[in-house]
Amino acid sequence: MRRTVVRLIVVLGLSTLATPAAAQYFGQNKVQYRSFNFQSIQTEHFDIYYYPDERGGALDAARMAERAYARLSRILHHQFQSRKPIILYASQSDFQQTNVVDATGEGLGGVTEFFKHRAVLPFTGSYAEFEHVLQHEMVHQFQYDVYSRGRPGAGVQTLVAVNPPLWFMEGMAEYLSRGPIDPETAMWVRDAALEGHLPSIEEMTNDPYIFPYRYGHALWAYIGEKWGDEVIGEILQSSATSGLEAAFKRALGRSLEDLSNDWRDAIQTTFLPQLGDHYRARRIAEPTLTQRHSRGRIFLAPALTPDGKRLAFFGDQGGFFVDLWLADAETGHVLQRLVKSTQNNNYESLRFINSAGPRRPERAADAAVVARRTAARLHRIQQRVHRSLHDQSRWDRTAAAHQRQVCGSPSGVVARREDHRVRDRPGR
């Protein structure tokens, strides 16, 4: 598990992209723009830390936390002996300034650290997504509490001895926070089945390139469906004393190898019959943005111009940083860079994981969400590009309308210009 022994993270699927590489390349400094006047709310099982900007949200979070605790403590057969800290930030930008852990980056949706069992997470603009991450991190608090026998800071030897793989820890956290039916996980698993690369449990354990969240989620969903969710608590509890293999054998009567074969069979039985009903995308379409045509490894959030001739996308062009580019929609050849994310002292980064370059059909209202110091803001991209296409006042009206619309959407992506506390981004 490498670093994750101490710090399990809930990341977005894109967390291995350019941002961590950039951070490592330039060192570990973390910019802190402001100091937070933290206060706390005590509930029966949690100390909720918040600052005045987010008091309303923190009160809701306290209720969500107790509701989640009631469910998880029943499934996992475990009660906390003391209150656990939950530290809330009003936004992703604020969250990235936390000094609870040194982890940072846009791909981090929340984090729970082992030694004090502290869960740290931001509000996302979507309560559904916030509740998912809150419950995900709370599952880690339960896991750590079981391994440390209710004493924060203890249990390091147990954790090292059990050495639970990420599919076990993160898959369990995803299953118990997202539930058994999830379109994203279904997409991953269906694709893996159809393409013939569904991993075994052994491969998930040993191959660091297999993303453990989605396959682990699918595996725990299979276990929950077949044996009932209560076996999850049994397995977690007995893994602390007997190790994983014995824990699964005792609860399910199956070795990990048998379980792996059963699970893969079940997935293939479910999805392989669909092979005859669907064309693969490459049979009816050709990729436009590719390494060969467009350089780079990352092509995100493409948005066509109204005439369909060009498209804007977030890409790395083989470098460390993700910028906003404009490409020919026919050939995929890159025409120009619209925003250079790292060499503009007005802002910190493009929110490339959850942003897009929206272009309205009635006009090209190019905009992107950027982290500008402490606030994420809707940003007009390169004025000179737009001046040649559109008049400025109309752009402003469209941008303002777009801003209102996104702020009010359930998965609000962007902060209000004057109030970044509302804010940004759906998670992992």
Ligand SMILES: [Zn+2]
């Ligand atoms: Zn996690």
